[in-house]
Structure formats: structure tokens, C-alpha cells
Amino acid sequence: MKRIVSIIICLLFATTAFAQDNNFFKRMKDKLTIHDTIYIFVNANDTIPNPNEDEEEDEEEEEEFSEGIAVPIDTLNTDDRYRKVVLFDNGSWLYYTLERPDVPDSLRDDHWDTETVHSYNDIALKDLPEQVVITLVDSAHRWCIPHPGPVTSQFKFRWHRPHRGVDIGLNTGDVVYAAFDGVVRAALPSRMTGGYGNVLVIRHINGLETYYGHLSRYIVKSGDVVKAGEPIGYGGSTGRSTGPHLHFETRYMGQSFDPERIFDFERGTLRSEEFVLKKHYFNINSHQGQSDQQSLKASKKAPQEASAKSRKVYHTVKKGDTLSRIAKKYGTSINKICKLNGIRQTKTLQIGQKLRVK
Numbered sequence: 001m002k003r004i005v006s007i008i009i010c011l012l013f014a015t016t017a018f019a020q021d022n023n024f025f026k027r028m029k030d031k032l033t034i035h036d037t038i039y040i041f042v043n044a045n046d047t048i049p050n051p052n053e054d055e056e057e058d059e060e061e062e063e064e065f066s067e068g069i070a071v072p073i074d075t076l077n078t079d080d081r082y083r084k085v086v087l088f089d090n091g092s093w094l095y096y097t098l099e100r101p102d103v104p105d106s107l108r109d110d111h112w113d114t115e116t117v118h119s120y121n122d123i124a125l126k127d128l129p130e131q132v133v134i135t136l137v138d139s140a141h142r143w144c145i146p147h148p149g150p151v152t153s154q155f156k157f158r159w160h161r162p163h164r165g166v167d168i169g170l171n172t173g174d175v176v177y178a179a180f181d182g183v184v185r186a187a188l189p190s191r192m193t194g195g196y197g198n199v200l201v202i203r204h205i206n207g208l209e210t211y212y213g214h215l216s217r218y219i220v221k222s223g224d225v226v227k228a229g230e231p232i233g234y235g236g237s238t239g240r241s242t243g244p245h246l247h248f249e250t251r252y253m254g255q256s257f258d259p260e261r262i263f264d265f266e267r268g269t270l271r272s273e274e275f276v277l278k279k280h281y282f283n284i285n286s287h288q289g290q291s292d293q294q295s296l297k298a299s300k301k302a303p304q305e306a307s308a309k310s311r312k313v314y315h316t317v318k319k320g321d322t323l324s325r326i327a328k329k330y331g332t333s334i335n336k337i338c339k340l341n342g343i344r345q346t347k348t349l350q351i352g353q354k355l356r357v358k
């Protein structure tokens with residue numbers, strides 16, 4: 001999915017520059033990137049100003065420029081991410097400056113490490129306040145769901161290890177967006193990140209960091225300022241992953257909490273503009289949907305214990321499967337399987353049917 005920004009330009013650029021050299025255009029075309037294509041609809045009544053009007057010009061050529069409506073066909077990056085070159089079909093081009101988010105330099109002051117995923121390792125949970133109020137967005141700073149879609153795996157203890165984020169299903173190559181305004185702290189390749197695969201960590205103005213894991217590719221680098229909703233990479237299945245998905249984490253001072261406390265991924269909404277982050281939310285057993293009392297109680301449980309209780313195992317019925325064969329395979333009994341699924345022992349199994357076995 002390509003992000004298309006539609007802008008109507010008034011063509012009042014004082015600094016507009018043109019290249020009438022077609023070779024220039026051809027050279028540039030080879031370097032085009034598609035991810036940030038900007039479609040600009042030129043008002044049919046507008047003419048393209050000629051910055052070279054002081055110079056002696058061929059009368060005919062000038063005529064051609066003022067009459068013709070140049071159609072923008074693509075954009076080209078410059079060293080400045082917020083300044084693009086817009087290319088027109090007649091070989092002309094101009095600079096276009098995008099709205100630049102206002103990110104204070106102080107974001108880079110504390111625990112700024114571009115070489116590691118986790119940079120707050122020296123801060124212990126006990127050192128954090130009991131609660132902190134986080135203004136997620138305000139009139140100047142927006143939000144965006146990093147990738148729309150249902151959560152396929154929640155923030156919880158899973159397969160004997162904590163799953164410190166949510167998984168969102170996607171197809172390899174789907175665009176992933178920055179959740180809030182901020183600056184990219186780390187853009188790291190798979191070989192440097194353990195299970196995260198190609199990962200991006202963005203530090204936000206609101207005080208949080210967000211992680212985007214298993215990307216097939218990222219298109220920003222550490223130090224880049226990003227806006228909420230800006231494409232930052234493409235989904236994939238790099239690192240410890242069994243299929244394409246986005247692993248998304250929300251962290252405060254290095255401690256993770258359930259991202260579903262902030263976003264309703266199903267509906268594609270932000271739950272509230274202000275978020276009260278409580279210390280017990282950092283516990284892996286604490287998640288969205290619990291009352292604070294339940295969360296507090298759950299956070300006091302040993303994670304392993306919670307995991308053993310909540311670990312459900314399912315079996316998909318294949319050709320030739322019988323209840324006794326399935327029971328044997330999972331080291332359980334026919335009776336237990338029947339109880340778990342509310343079925344009788346005489347029940348005919350359907351191929352493809354999902355049975356809970358533990």
C-alpha cells in the first residue's frame with residue numbers, strides 16, 4: 001500500500017528551479033523511490049513560473065513553459081528528508097518542503113543509544129514513579145495506528161517467555177507508520193537485534209518509545225525526525241517470527257506495557273489523549289481490559305504460574321485423527337479433551353476442526 005499525499009500547490013515558489021536538461025531528468029529517474037511518491041495536482045489555470053526570466057531566453061521555449069501544464073510524475077529525496085524534488089513530465093523540477101514536525105533536541109539528551117534496541121538497561125522498575133501522566137497527543141502533535149488490523153498476539157506471557165508487545169497481522173511489504181511525532185533512536189538490522197529482526201525504535205515527544213519489529217525493510221535512519229503517520233518501513237518476517245507481522249511495543253523509560261492500553265487496533269482509534277501509566281502496567285500479566293484492581297492482582301502473580309494456567313494448546317484435526325490419537329499425542333486423556341471442548345466421546349471429528357487439547 002503506497003501512501004499518497006495529495007497536495008494542491010499554488011506554484012508560488014520563489015526558489016523554483018528548472019532543469020531543461022532532459023539528461024538530468026533521466027539520471028534522476030533511476031534514483032526515484034516509490035515510497036514517498038507525492039501526487040501534486042496542478043491547478044489547470046496555473047502556469048509554471050520561470051525563474052530564469054532574467055536571463056535571455058528563447059522565446060519559443062518560454063512560450064512552451066507558460067502554456068503547458070506540467071504534470072508531476074514523481075519525487076526524489078534530498079539530504080533533507082523534508083525537502084523533496086518534484087519531477088514533472090516535461091523534465092522540469094522544483095523543490096517542495098514538507099511540513100516539519102517540531103521535535104526538541106533535548107529528546108536526544110538522555111539514554112540516547114543508536115546501537116542498541118534497549119537503551120534504558122540501567123534503570124530498574126523500582127526506580128520508576130508509581131504513576132505518570134502521559135499526554136499522548138495535543139493540538140500540535142498527532143497519532144497514527146502503526147498498521148491497521150487485528151491484534152494476533154497480545155502482550156502476555158507466551159511460550160515460556162514474555163511477549164512484550166502486540167503482533168499485528170500484515171503482508172510483507174505493507175507500509176508501517178510512525179505512531180507519534182518523534183525522532184528515530186535506533187534503526188537496526190536483524191543481526192544486531194536478537195529476535196526483533198529489522199527493528200526501528202522511535203523516541204517520541206510524549207515521553208514514550210515505540211518499537212517496530214520484524215520489518216522487511218526500514219526507510220528511516222537513527223536521528224531522523226518523523227511525524228505521526230509517516231511511513232517508516234515495510235512489514236515482514238525478519239528475526240524470530242513465524243510469518244509476516246508487525247511486532248509493536250510501547251515503552252516508558254525502557255519498561256514495556258500493553259500497547260492496547262493506548263490504541264484500539266481493531267477500531268483504529270486512540271483510546272484517550274491523556275494516558276495515566278501506572279507502575280503495575282509494566283507487568284507482563286497486566287493488560288488492557290482489566291480493572292486497575294485486577295491488573296494489580298495479576299501483576300503480583302509469578303509470570304510462570306500465570307503462563308501455565310493461561311497456556312491453551314489447540315490441535316487442528318487432520319485426516320485420520322481420532323480422539324485417542326490426539327490425546328496420546330498431547331499426553332492427555334480423551335475425557336479431558338471432551339471436557340475442554342464440551343463434546344461427547346462419540347463425537348465425529350471434522351477435518352480442519354480446532355480442538356483445545358490443554
Ligand SMILES: [Zn+2]
Nearest residue numbers: 165166167247
Ligand atoms: Zn510479537
